[in-house]
Amino acid sequence: MKIKNGFVLRTVCGENVIVGEGLDAINFGRMLSLNETAVWLWKQAQEQSDFTAQSLSEALCQEYDVTPEQALQDVTETIQNWKQLGVME
């Protein structure tokens, strides 16, 4: 899986949001607010480029003090949300 081209992480009035700015995302027409963990996952997903729920949750376990089960559940939920919103493929 990968994050679609054209989506950018911005800091708006101290909050983290995903906005569509690239040609492929120009008609996104909304902003997606991310909490601290989601921001970290977004950056990790961009870094890995082609990622899986497994690869992201492994990375999450190394960074944060969470069990592998909890990490996988959090990652799966986040990915589900991003898919529904159309920011990844």
Add this chain to the structure above:
Amino acid sequence: MNKVYYIVAEHLFCVEAQESVLGLLGNYEPFRTEQSKDALFSLTVTDGGPIRYVEELNQDEEGQDIVCGHTGLGEPVFEFRFGGKTAGWLVCSAGYREGTLYLSGFQTKAAVDNALMIQFAMASATLDTALFHAAAVSLDGRGYMFLGKSGTGKSTHARLWLQNIQGAELMNDDNPAVRVFKDGTAVVYGTPWSGKTPCYRNICAPIGGIVLLSQAPYNRITRLTGIGAYAAVVPSISGKRWDSRIADGLHETENALASNVPVWHLDCLPDADAAHLCKDTIAL
């Protein structure tokens, strides 16, 4: 060819064209200057075209198309069409500092206006400046901006202020410019571009408030903050956001506006009560 210099929102630019073209630019006269040093950008107007380019995006608004693309060398190109017929092609250098407008001979004035608005918006985007699609009025030394989708009634609401609020004046009816300075002060400027209303005033005022308008069967005003304020402002600013330099620059300006300027959402009827409610809430 003759060269003429103008200052809009404290940005200097140069237009080089035949007298027959310069003679069409009456709306720029209030912005004319004798200064000629360190222009932000220059536009050369000539006959020519068609220009071959790869299309990136076609922005269609009210029967007017602006097609964005690039040449084989990667130079940004903008084609202006009115009712499907091309008026001209603007070819820019990287950074939008140099532009050449090739005229087809059809709708010359509109092509020059479009080319200058685009170059102004692109070249100034990285300098804490944004060219808005909005109406702006002044009252007691402050500027108030009305935003909204085409057809929402920005001009109508501005007119209701002029008709019903003593001392209110029109600054610009369609394309005011905004600058945010280092200390957070935001200032709105009149420009040579004002849509269908000939209001080309070389004036400015610190911004007292920005109001996003929606049509409704009642009048109600609410304050927007944070992401809500940012989301209200962004769609009203011209820019090529898929150019990340421009997107980064506009984001800085938009974030500063959302943080430092009161932003409101006005659900309104096109009536005097809407203007009074708005003014009584936002103008201190």
